Amino acid sequence: MNAIARWLVLLLSLGVAGYGLFAYFALPPGSTVAPEMRAAYAAHPVRILVHVVASAVALLVGPLQFFPAVRAQRHLHRALGYIYFVAVAVGGLAGLATAFIAYGGLVARAGFGLLALVWLLSTFLAVRAARAGDFARHEVWALRSFALTFAAVTLRIYLGTFMAAGVPFPVFYPLLAWLCWVPNLLVIEWFVLRATVAPR
Template sequence: MERISRLAGSSGFWLATITSVLVAVVSYRFIPLGVQQGMEFVAHNLDGNALALFAHIGVAPIALALMPFQFMSGVRRRWPALHRWSGRVYVAAILVSGLAGLQLAFHTTTGAFATLGFALLAFIWLGTTGAAFYFAVFRQIERHRRWMLRSAALTFAAVTLRVYLGSSMALGADFAIAYPIISWACWVPNAVLVELYLRWVHSLKLRTT
């Protein structure tokens, strides 16, 4: 899986890294501003669902900030213990924020279509990350890296969601119409692109053997 390792050397990877870290930092704007002002589209969860809300918005940015560094081959080679421990924190952050996100999905105000989109995102996010962790524990490194890419694609949904949400607001789209679409658009293309990439890598491997 050398090609997966080489992702860390691409300009696209570094753009994704910078974007992920910036979005993770900006996600904590609810601390100085409050949820009502900083994240008004989820503020309705403060009434009766605050624990899940803060578990998600407080912990998910940790996973987002750590995610790109899991693919840096230099870090893995020079500081393997750091790679392992940051990976464990990444998995733990997704366990907490994914379960919280699954609960939040059933409290969306924009209908069943949005609920299904966000619930599936949380469920598959937990599943792909759990698979990556399982294969790491049992030292099946190639499988671990493939499942980590799948997990990362869904973690990056935090970025694509904000891109689509900001774009829809700038275009004056009706939130009640745009948000259910975004609940799927923020992660399905990411997941599809990763699967296409993995199939391409596999086909190249078959050609050279």
């Protein structure tokens, strides 16, 4: 990742993490979402609040790990890595619980539920590879994990685009639950494949 991409990812991540914390802790929770979503969150406040806080931590910490200056300080990289791991574990489990009450029917619930599972799994495999000293494997799983964390950003980019295009919310929202993360993973797989076929 080049320097411009690193800063762009960091700024977009800060923006969405800031949105989550502001919208759920400074405003009445759910005031920024559709009435059906607000009602579901009001009925199950713990899962959405835990999800927002823990996932925001993952979104704040994750991009820092791509900065060479951070990775060069191994203790810092390791400490941030464990904070990220705990944040994803908590945010992912709460995200999985939230998937059961998500707006958009079965298609949206399946999309968010699967995202939560692959997010948890990729992050666990990244930590396991690092602990085993397999840093090449660690890097690939960490990239996959963050591509999934970044789904929080891509979801809101697509959301704004569909709204600006005048597509009705109930039509595009179930699609977002898949669109926010499947292309992100495909981009990473393309980079991994390219590096494998033509090693640097």
